[in-house]
Amino acid sequence: MRVKFWGTRGSIPTAITASEVQDKVVEGLLAAGGRKFSGPDEARAFTESALTFSQRGTYGGSSSCVEIDRGAGEFTVCDMGSGFRAFGIDALRRIAEGRPKTFNIFMSHLHWDHIMGFPFFGPAYDPETTIRFYGGHAEMEVALRRQQETISFPVPFDFMSARIEFHPLEPGRSYEIDGRAVRIIRQYHDNDSYGYRFEEDGKCAVYSTDSEHNSEDLDADQAFVDFFDKADLVVFDTMYTLADSLTMKEDWGHSSGMVAVDMCHRAGAKRLAMFHHEPIFDDATIESHHRDTIRYEELMRDEHALDVLCAYDGLEVDL
Amino acid sequence: MFEWHMEERDGSSIALPEGAIDHETADAFQAALSGAIDGAAAKSRLIVDLSRVEYMSSVGLRVLMRASKQSREAKIEIHIAGLNDTMAEIFKISRFDKIFSIHDTVESALAT
Numbered sequence: 001m002r003v004k005f006w007g008t009r010g011s012i013p014t015a016i017t018a019s020e021v022q023d024k025v026v027e028g029l030l031a032a033g034g035r036k037f038s039g040p041d042e043a044r045a046f047t048e049s050a051l052t053f054s055q056r057g058t059y060g061g062s063s064s065c066v067e068i069d070r071g072a073g074e075f076t077v078c079d080m081g082s083g084f085r086a087f088g089i090d091a092l093r094r095i096a097e098g099r100p101k102t103f104n105i106f107m108s109h110l111h112w113d114h115i116m117g118f119p120f121f122g123p124a125y126d127p128e129t130t131i132r133f134y135g136g137h138a139e140m141e142v143a144l145r146r147q148q149e150t151i152s153f154p155v156p157f158d159f160m161s162a163r164i165e166f167h168p169l170e171p172g173r174s175y176e177i178d179g180r181a182v183r184i185i186r187q188y189h190d191n192d193s194y195g196y197r198f199e200e201d202g203k204c205a206v207y208s209t210d211s212e213h214n215s216e217d218l219d220a221d222q223a224f225v226d227f228f229d230k231a232d233l234v235v236f237d238t239m240y241t242l243a244d245s246l247t248m249k250e251d252w253g254h255s256s257g258m259v260a261v262d263m264c265h266r267a268g269a270k271r272l273a274m275f276h277h278e279p280i281f282d283d284a285t286i287e288s289h290h291r292d293t294i295r296y297e298e299l300m301r302d303e304h305a306l307d308v309l310c311a312y313d314g315l316e317v318d319l
Numbered sequence: 320m321f322e323w324h325m326e327e328r329d330g331s332s333i334a335l336p337e338g339a340i341d342h343e344t345a346d347a348f349q350a351a352l353s354g355a356i357d358g359a360a361a362k363s364r365l366i367v368d369l370s371r372v373e374y375m376s377s378v379g380l381r382v383l384m385r386a387s388k389q390s391r392e393a394k395i396e397i398h399i400a401g402l403n404d405t406m407a408e409i410f411k412i413s414r415f416d417k418i419f420s421i422h423d424t425v426e427s428a429l430a431t
Contacts, residue, residue: 214381218342218346218349221342221378241413242412242415243384246381247384258376261377262341262377295408296408296412300374
């Protein structure tokens with residue numbers, strides 16, 4: 001099972017600026033200190049050894065889109081944020097190599113940043129494509145049609161010639177979808193959101209974004225700990241610091257790295273991917289939050305270490 | 320294991336939790352802290368001496384935040400004292416050090 005992150009930003013896509021790119025180039029040049037490189041490979045190796053991730057790269061700015069892939073067969077994606085456009089382009093390449101034109105899309109919820117990529121999804125305009133939407137919201141089709149009403153977007157939903165199906169899922173039940181066992185959990189977010197657990201061949205990935213775990217209902221945590229049980233990877237909304245999530249951002253529907261670590265520890269999960277990054281955070285700030293979360297995991301570790309990743313656009317994790 | 324002690328000193332209530340505060344002890348911590356706030360007179364001060372708390376997970380911090388809101392409604396000031404190195408790091412990572420009034424010792428909290 002491979003998990004590929006096509007969009008990791010929350011709320012709204014965020015583009016890096018020319019000034020920010022220049023700052024990174026300057027940091028790299030200063031770190032090199034006049035050193036000469038024999039070619040691109042040596043220079044690339046230097047950046048990887050001498051610069052932090054935020055100095056040499058970027059977490060990216062596309063909004064939520066995460067692919068669960070086995071390398072063959074139908075495609076499976078969680079959410080259609082702006083990263084879904086790039087996924088669609090890459091899917092066309094893989095279709096040309098022989099993959100079927102069938103997509104299983106699991107929707108956490110219907111907020112704009114999680115559906116905005118769909119009108120730009122190339123395969124949706126191919127009549128040989130099949131797209132199956134899965135989610136806890138009965139209004140999936142309503143939300144997608146609404147964002148493509150002509151006042152908002154020049155291409156109507158009905159112009160998409162793919163075969164499109166909507167399959168509501170219910171928490172508490174287990175489903176078999178494209179050879180994977182899939183479960184859904186309802187999460188605390190405005191108008192609800194849903195998390196997903198995917199199991200296949202002894203591997204398990206959980207996608208739990210836009211889920212708030214606040215100070216009022218501590219008992220609700222256990223349901224998530226059970227849902228994350230022994231997962232190989234948990235993708236978790238770590239948008240805010242704990243303090244922000246409980247004060248000025250309370251009821252905004254997001255969570256923190258500290259809550260993610262504690263729940264993953266309790267669940268015996270192996271790996272955490274921090275996700276849904278705050279759009280006002282630059283790369284250095286996201287990296288600082290990542291370091292803090294790694295340190296918190298070290299402080300709170302009991303038996304097993306939890307590997308704490310910070311998702312970025314383009315990250316691939318093999319389970 | 321979690322224990323809780325209370326004392327009054329110089330017009331302030333001092334709460335002394337002991338042990339680790341995580342998901343297993345959070346309910347007991349919450350009940351005790353809420354009771355301490357309910358029991359404190361209005362416009363008084365509650366000092367939570369955390370010098371005997373080994374560590375506090377995010378669940379414990381969420382309890383502390385709920386207590387902070389409860390204390391504001393009751394017009395009681397909450398002060399934190401006696402963080403060990405681990406707890407100081409946890410407060411820093413969580414940014415709780417920006418929200419709570421933190422003192423090295425109970426004595427320095429009483430002196431403010």
